[in-house]
Amino acid sequence: MTTLIDLASNFINGLTSNKLASHKDVFAFNGGVHPFDHKAESTSLPIGKIAIPEKLVLPLRQHVGHLPKVKVAIGDYVLKGQLLAEAEGTVSAAIHAPSSGTISAIDEQIIPHPSGLPDSCITITTDGKDSWGPLHSTDWQNTDKKLLVDSLRSSGIVGLGGATFPTHIKLRTNGKSNVHTLVINAAECEPYITCDDMLMRERADEIIQGIQIVQYLLGADKCLIGIEDNKPEAVSAMTAACLNKNLLVKVVPTLYPSGDARRLIHLLLDVEIPNNKRSTDVGIQVFNVATVLAIYRYFVFGEPSISRIVTVTGNIEKPQNFEVLFGTPLQSLIAAAGEAKQNTSHFIMGGPMMGFDLPNSQVPITKAANCIIASTADLFPAPPPAMPCIRCARCADACPVNLQPQELYWFSKSDNFEKARDYHLFDCIECGCCSYVCPSDIPLVQYYRYAKSEIIASDKAKEAADLARERNEFRLARIEREKLERAQKHAERALAGKTENKIQPENTGMTTDASQRTLTKEASGADVQTTTPATDKQAAIAAAIERAKAAKLAAAQAGMAPKNTENLSVTIESEISKTDAIREKVSMSNTSKLAD
Amino acid sequence: MNRSPYITDAPSVTNIMLKVLLALLPGIIAYTWVYGGGILVSLSLASITALVCEAALLKIRQRPVKPYLIDLSAVVTAWLLALALPPLAPWWLVIVGTFFAIVIAKQLYGGLGYNPFNPAMVGYAVLLISFPLIMTKWPAPLLLAEHPLSLLEQIHFIFSNMLPAEVKVDAITSATPLDYLKTQLMLKHEVGNITQAPIFGMFGAKGGELVTGAYLLGGLYLLQQRIISWHLPSAFLAALAIISMAFYAIDPTHFANPMLHLMSGASMLCAFFIITDPVSGPTTAKGKLYFAAGVGILTYLIRVYGGYPDGVAFAVLLMNMCVPLIDALTQPRVFGYEK
Numbered sequence: 001m002t003t004l005i006d007l008a009s010n011f012i013n014g015l016t017s018n019k020l021a022s023h024k025d026v027f028a029f030n031g032g033v034h035p036f037d038h039k040a041e042s043t044s045l046p047i048g049k050i051a052i053p054e055k056l057v058l059p060l061r062q063h064v065g066h067l068p069k070v071k072v073a074i075g076d077y078v079l080k081g082q083l084l085a086e087a088e089g090t091v092s093a094a095i096h097a098p099s100s101g102t103i104s105a106i107d108e109q110i111i112p113h114p115s116g117l118p119d120s121c122i123t124i125t126t127d128g129k130d131s132w133g134p135l136h137s138t139d140w141q142n143t144d145k146k147l148l149v150d151s152l153r154s155s156g157i158v159g160l161g162g163a164t165f166p167t168h169i170k171l172r173t174n175g176k177s178n179v180h181t182l183v184i185n186a187a188e189c190e191p192y193i194t195c196d197d198m199l200m201r202e203r204a205d206e207i208i209q210g211i212q213i214v215q216y217l218l219g220a221d222k223c224l225i226g227i228e229d230n231k232p233e234a235v236s237a238m239t240a241a242c243l244n245k246n247l248l249v250k251v252v253p254t255l256y257p258s259g260d261a262r263r264l265i266h267l268l269l270d271v272e273i274p275n276n277k278r279s280t281d282v283g284i285q286v287f288n289v290a291t292v293l294a295i296y297r298y299f300v301f302g303e304p305s306i307s308r309i310v311t312v313t314g315n316i317e318k319p320q321n322f323e324v325l326f327g328t329p330l331q332s333l334i335a336a337a338g339e340a341k342q343n344t345s346h347f348i349m350g351g352p353m354m355g356f357d358l359p360n361s362q363v364p365i366t367k368a369a370n371c372i373i374a375s376t377a378d379l380f381p382a383p384p385p386a387m388p389c390i391r392c393a394r395c396a397d398a399c400p401v402n403l404q405p406q407e408l409y410w411f412s413k414s415d416n417f418e419k420a421r422d423y424h425l426f427d428c429i430e431c432g433c434c435s436y437v438c439p440s441d442i443p444l445v446q447y448y449r450y451a452k453s454e455i456i457a458s459d460k461a462k463e464a465a466d467l468a469r470e471r472n473e474f475r476l477a478r479i480e481r482e483k484l485e486r487a488q489k490h491a492e493r494a495l496a497g498k499t500e501n502k503i504q505p506e507n508t509g510m511t512t513d514a515s516q517r518t519l520t521k522e523a524s525g526a527d528v529q530t531t532t533p534a535t536d537k538q539a540a541i542a543a544a545i546e547r548a549k550a551a552k553l554a555a556a557q558a559g560m561a562p563k564n565t566e567n568l569s570v571t572i573e574s575e576i577s578k579t580d581a582i583r584e585k586v587s588m589s590n591t592s593k594l595a596d
Numbered sequence: 597m598n599r600s601p602y603i604t605d606a607p608s609v610t611n612i613m614l615k616v617l618l619a620l621l622p623g624i625i626a627y628t629w630v631y632g633g634g635i636l637v638s639l640s641l642a643s644i645t646a647l648v649c650e651a652a653l654l655k656i657r658q659r660p661v662k663p664y665l666i667d668l669s670a671v672v673t674a675w676l677l678a679l680a681l682p683p684l685a686p687w688w689l690v691i692v693g694t695f696f697a698i699v700i701a702k703q704l705y706g707g708l709g710y711n712p713f714n715p716a717m718v719g720y721a722v723l724l725i726s727f728p729l730i731m732t733k734w735p736a737p738l739l740l741a742e743h744p745l746s747l748l749e750q751i752h753f754i755f756s757n758m759l760p761a762e763v764k765v766d767a768i769t770s771a772t773p774l775d776y777l778k779t780q781l782m783l784k785h786e787v788g789n790i791t792q793a794p795i796f797g798m799f800g801a802k803g804g805e806l807v808t809g810a811y812l813l814g815g816l817y818l819l820q821q822r823i824i825s826w827h828l829p830s831a832f833l834a835a836l837a838i839i840s841m842a843f844y845a846i847d848p849t850h851f852a853n854p855m856l857h858l859m860s861g862a863s864m865l866c867a868f869f870i871i872t873d874p875v876s877g878p879t880t881a882k883g884k885l886y887f888a889a890g891v892g893i894l895t896y897l898i899r900v901y902g903g904y905p906d907g908v909a910f911a912v913l914l915m916n917m918c919v920p921l922i923d924a925l926t927q928p929r930v931f932g933y934e935k
Contacts (some may be wrong), residue, residue, distance in 0.1 A: 030931070033605070035605060084867065121764075191603070233611050262931070266931075272931060272932050273932055274932050274933075274934075275931075275933050348602065350600075352602040353600060353603070354601070355600050356600060360731055380602035380603065383599070384608075385663065387609050387663065387667065387709075388707065388708050388709030389878070390609060390612075390669075390709050390874050391709065391874045391879050392874040393874065393879040393880075394606065396879060400931070401931040401932075402928050403930055404879065404880070404927065407880055409921070423927070424930045424933070427930055427931065427933075429933065435604065436601050436603065436605060436606070438604070438606055439609050439612055440609055441604065441608075443599055443602070445601070446599065492778065567865055
């Protein structure tokens with residue numbers, strides 16, 4: 001069946017596009033694993049809809065980057081699609097109302113995150129009317145690209161493959177795009193997940209239009225759509241939709257993790273993205289198939305990102321895909337799929353290779369939620385206690401990045417983090433292939449996550465320590481310099497006292513700003529040299545006023561406001577000198593203590 | 597909770613070890629056929645000693661006993677050692693060797709996964725150095741023996757070192773082909789004449805080559821089951837074949853042909869069962885090639901120039917020492933990096 005479709009799409013592509021290579025020639029990466037895909041369960045029914053839940057809970061943190069800024073208050077009535085929180089900072093994404101209703105809470109609630117901790121959420125009590133706010137479609141073909149990308153910033157669209165990176169950033173070209181190839185990631189390599197598969201089967205035409213928008217925005221003239229060969233229906237739907245267009249559906253072998261962006265690029269284009277570069281550095285950009293559909297709906301219908309397709313599968317009565325409003329409580333979604341079977345222990349978000357346990361069944365569906373699996377001990381039995389590593393290197397054979405997981409494990413376990421870094425720990429994509437094949441059932445990925453977080457933490461601590469040391473060195477240098485300056489000043493004053501009289505206003509007793517101090521000193525130094533000895537009190541005062549003015553001017557030039565330490569009386573001045581002397585002593589003793 | 601991947605597809609350590617034991621069965625059957633049932637006594641003695649030592653040491657080291665006993669790695673070590681010893685080795689020899697393999701070479705280094713040296717080869721080397729006479733005296737295959745011993749007579753001999761009254765020790769022992777070759781060459785005989793002796797078979801030792809062939813069969817099963825990678829046996833056999841071919845080509849009167857080297861001694865056992873011990877071997881593909889080739893070359897050199905008839909044990913131990921270096925120098929190119 002698959003080969004027939006391959007042949008057919010090959011033939012069709014051969015007729016329609018001669019510019020691109022045939023989709024037979026994919027380029028294998030090292031390793032990978034073949035878990036049973038469990039996709040048939042959730043693809044027997046079309047994408048379903050679920051009733052609007054009474055409450056929608058929208059976590060502010062649904063994307064990678066900064067938290068958006070909340071633009072609504074409790075009690076506000078919002079329309080469907082209305083902006084609730086706007087993107088703040090470069091990497092951030094907006095959040096919109098998935099349905100109409102009243103803002104009933106802005107507080108902390110448990111979010112679907114491995115930590116199981118609460119985070120800021122906006123709660124909407126829906127009114128059931130589901131009435132849209134004003135929608136503005138865009139004539140994208142006749143609009144400046146920069147304007148389009150800027151407007152995407154307020155679309156709330158993030159990578160829907162699970163990475164949730166704000167999409168507008170990936171489309172920013174700053175007028176000089178070198179992206180020549182767009183790769184559409186429709187591999188969907190994790191078992192159980194079928195949301196992209198169903199989307200392609202049902203909405204191929206819209207996806208293709210989305211791809212064309214992205215191609216236009218990036219200026220990419222080549223586009224490859226990578227789909228694993230376990231999705232023949234999606235392949236044929238997409239191939240049909242690509243007819244007469246400069247797009248190529250490339251069927252890649254079913255091999256986890258072919259859906260990892262770098263692996264997919266290698267599979268499709270035989271290009272290895274260098275470890276320290278982004279794919280755009282070599283002219284390739286990757287978008288998930290659901291993300292391009294969201295882009296299409298945003299520009300053509302003006303709809304922001306308020307829903308996504310979620311696969312509900314596993315130990316559930318009627319596994320199916322649903323179009324789910326963000327904020328929908330997991331329980332409503334489970335109910336729509338005919339409830340989880342009796343012995344369900346908990347729910348997993350994501351696939352069985354990289355997903356995580358959800359803290360409860362009330363957490364809201366977010367932009368990252370591609371799949372919900374009802375779990376039982378039968379389906380995902382607890383692993384037996386880990387045995388020692390026997391260095392069989394099955395993990396190395398399975399690693400798609402060609403790492404040596406057994407060595408990384410050894411280094412991570414013994415806290416030998418520098419070695420772990422040398423062995424390219426940070427190139428690990430945490431796909432789980434190593435754990436999947438480990439005869440000793442060692443939770444390898446957990447060890448790598450631990451080592452990574454320890455290294456990041458120690459790097460941060462080192463950075464802070466470096467900064468503190470630098471500051472201290474600077475401080476000691478400053479104290480030394482100030483001491484010299486004061487000594488010089490005292491000498492000057494003594495000299496001036498002999499020649500002038502003792503009414504010598506001093507300007508710079510206590511300022512701490514070094515530049516100001518230097519400038520002021522220069523000014524007063526100049527005075528000492530130019531002022532002729534005066535016997536008249538008046539003349540001395542006038543000279544003092546002049547100096548003060550000069551000092552002010554100098555301070556203003558240095559961008560500093562005049563300080564209250566300027567123009568002090570003689571008594572205060574002498575007190576300051578005393579205090580300074582004491583301080584110096586103290587700081588000297590402190591320094592010597594430190595040195596001890 | 598919270599531990600992805602949730603699914604695995606890996607044989608357990610027990611499963612892997614069980615397959616290794618299974619793969620040894622053809623060899624054991626052939627061995628029994630050629631040398632008699634005495635080997636079964638050695639295998640049992642070694643297995644029991646290994647399990648008792650392992651359990652005792654785990655207890656002393658305050659480790660869980662059951663999971664480590666059922667991983668069967670101790671039994672694999674025991675069987676390999678027993679098969680490497682001369683048939684009819686006295687009972688205490690088997691026990692001493694197994695004790696050293698399990699207690700000193702394995703458990704004292706930290707148990708499964710932590711031993712830098714192949715435990716069975718450590719046990720073998722200790723015995724070879726300590727009891728060279730017993731270790732180099734092999735009984736003749738049953739079909740060559742003047743008086744083939746019955747199973748009971750063999751068991752009696754193993755435990756009491758006593759032969760039936762009418763049988764003399766010389767009547768049941770003979771030199772191994774490699775040993776014979778070595779001594780005859782020292783007497784300035786030519787290889788062509790030496791191999792005419794009745795102890796030589798078609799390729800290697802008469803009878804012994806049958807056992808070697810059975811090991812090859814078991815090895816192929818392990819390859820097919822993906823328990824071992826092709827790199828190790830291929831590189832070992834290729835290296836042994838090439839170096840013996842080179843010497844043979846230079847002077848066929850002084851150096852035996854490659855087939856003799858491949859099919860005698862512990863060559864096949866080494867290729868598929870000994871150097872394939874993952875714990876004490878390298879992990880990279882390239883490293884495995886270097887390691888196995890090194891064992892092959894050293895085995896040949898020790899056989900030809902060393903003081904012992906077979907060089908497998910020392911070759912393996914010498915190469916075990918090089919494993920950390922081999923691993924460090926053969927790291928594969930990581931995805932996205934230039935070499």
